[in-house]
Amino acid sequence: xxxxxxxxxxxxxxxxxxxxxxxxxxxxxxxxxxxxxxxxxxxxxxxxxxxxxxxxxxxxxxxxxxxxxxxxxxxxxxxxxxxxxxxxxxxxxxxxxxxxxxxxxxxxxxxxxxxxxxxxxxxxxxxxxxxxxxxxxxxxxxxxxxxxxxxxxxxxxxxxxxxxxxxxxxxxxxxxxxxxxxxxxxxxxxxxxxxxxxxxxxxxxxxxxxxxxxxxxxxxxxxxxxxxxxxxxxxxxxxxxxxxxxxxxxxxxxxxxxxxxxxxxxxxxxxxxxxxxxxxxxxxxxxxxxxxxxxxxxxxxxxx
Numbered sequence: 001x002x003x004x005x006x007x008x009x010x011x012x013x014x015x016x017x018x019x020x021x022x023x024x025x026x027x028x029x030x031x032x033x034x035x036x037x038x039x040x041x042x043x044x045x046x047x048x049x050x051x052x053x054x055x056x057x058x059x060x061x062x063x064x065x066x067x068x069x070x071x072x073x074x075x076x077x078x079x080x081x082x083x084x085x086x087x088x089x090x091x092x093x094x095x096x097x098x099x100x101x102x103x104x105x106x107x108x109x110x111x112x113x114x115x116x117x118x119x120x121x122x123x124x125x126x127x128x129x130x131x132x133x134x135x136x137x138x139x140x141x142x143x144x145x146x147x148x149x150x151x152x153x154x155x156x157x158x159x160x161x162x163x164x165x166x167x168x169x170x171x172x173x174x175x176x177x178x179x180x181x182x183x184x185x186x187x188x189x190x191x192x193x194x195x196x197x198x199x200x201x202x203x204x205x206x207x208x209x210x211x212x213x214x215x216x217x218x219x220x221x222x223x224x225x226x227x228x229x230x231x232x233x234x235x236x237x238x239x240x241x242x243x244x245x246x247x248x249x250x251x252x253x254x255x256x257x258x259x260x261x262x263x264x265x266x267x268x269x270x271x272x273x274x275x276x277x278x279x280x281x282x283x284x285x286x287x288x289x290x291x292x293x294x295x296x297x298x299x300x301x302x303x304x
Contacts, residue, residue: 004054005055005056006055006056007056007174007177007179008087008088008174009047009060009087010089010091011059011087011090012024012060012093013091013093014092015103020093023091024059027048027059027167028050049180050167051183055170055172056179058180058181060084060087081110081114084111084114085114085115088174089170090115091124092104092107092122094139095127096125096127096128097130097131108146108147111147120173121147122169123140123149123153124153124155125139125140126155127158128154128156129156129161150173192219193219195232195234195269196219198262198266199217199234199236199266199276202261203217203247214243217237218237220233228273229275230270230273231275234278240284241282243282244281255278255280258278262276263275
């Protein structure tokens with residue numbers, strides 16, 4: 001490493017489902033943050049680490065910014081703004097086909113109050129393959145009139161269009177300094193937490209309506225075995241008895257299928273055989289337990 005190395009933190013902010021997790025995974029080149037069609041699925045401030053030349057870009061994948069109602073929602077929104085204010089650069093993601101929504105307007109208004117003076121904020125218009133060029137240009141002009149963005153990028157996080165340009169720009173504007181992490185490290189989240197997030201993603205995709213936001217997954221035990229495999233024991237906590245039946249399914253079929261899908265993905269991520277054991281437990285007040293928030297990297301007090 002030479003004296004010209006750069007390193008810094010980049011916060012991805014935007015409405016729920018704007019594509020922040022997909023962009024993070026595309027930048028890092030591995031599945032670190034949960035990607036799902038349901039909103040509000042990123043809880044912990046998972047960091048992904050990407051290398052671009054001699055620059056180390058550390059991404060803070062913040063929860064989607066929305067109008068909070070419950071304690072968990074309020075803690076997530078507080079975490080999102082905390083991550084943005086602490087970052088060297090912020091990237092606001094906006095969905096091309098949705099345009100300048102009320103939610104995005106609220107985020108831009110809040111940025112004026114919450115973002116330190118002089119902090120670089122880039123605009124990334126995502127999912128550009130869904131709209132025509134003239135619509136894109138009009139949206140870019142409208143957004144730049146609403147806020148003085150340092151740079152505007154047209155991207156498709158899912159397909160990869162424009163992502164390299166965004167990463168190269170970020171690499172050039174981050175401060176000079178030593179790297180924060182070893183070159184081969186992609187996230188500062190423990191593997192136990194990533195494994196729990198993968199299982200929670202499978203639950204979220206399989207189960208519908210309100211239930212996914214009333215459950216959490218924790219990795220209770222992790223054993224790397226001499227034969228090269230790993231045994232993982234996880235607990236799915238739900239808020240009510242009725243939820244337990246939904247998660248288990250008829251004769252345990254639902255949890256079995258979720259376990260199979262999760263095990264396959266965790267095994268691919270770890271590049272080794274995985275034995276995954278899931279239990280479902282009822283914990284009526286888990287949304288009010290400080291230790292659950294710590295597990296998710298959130299501050300319980302932020303929900304007050």
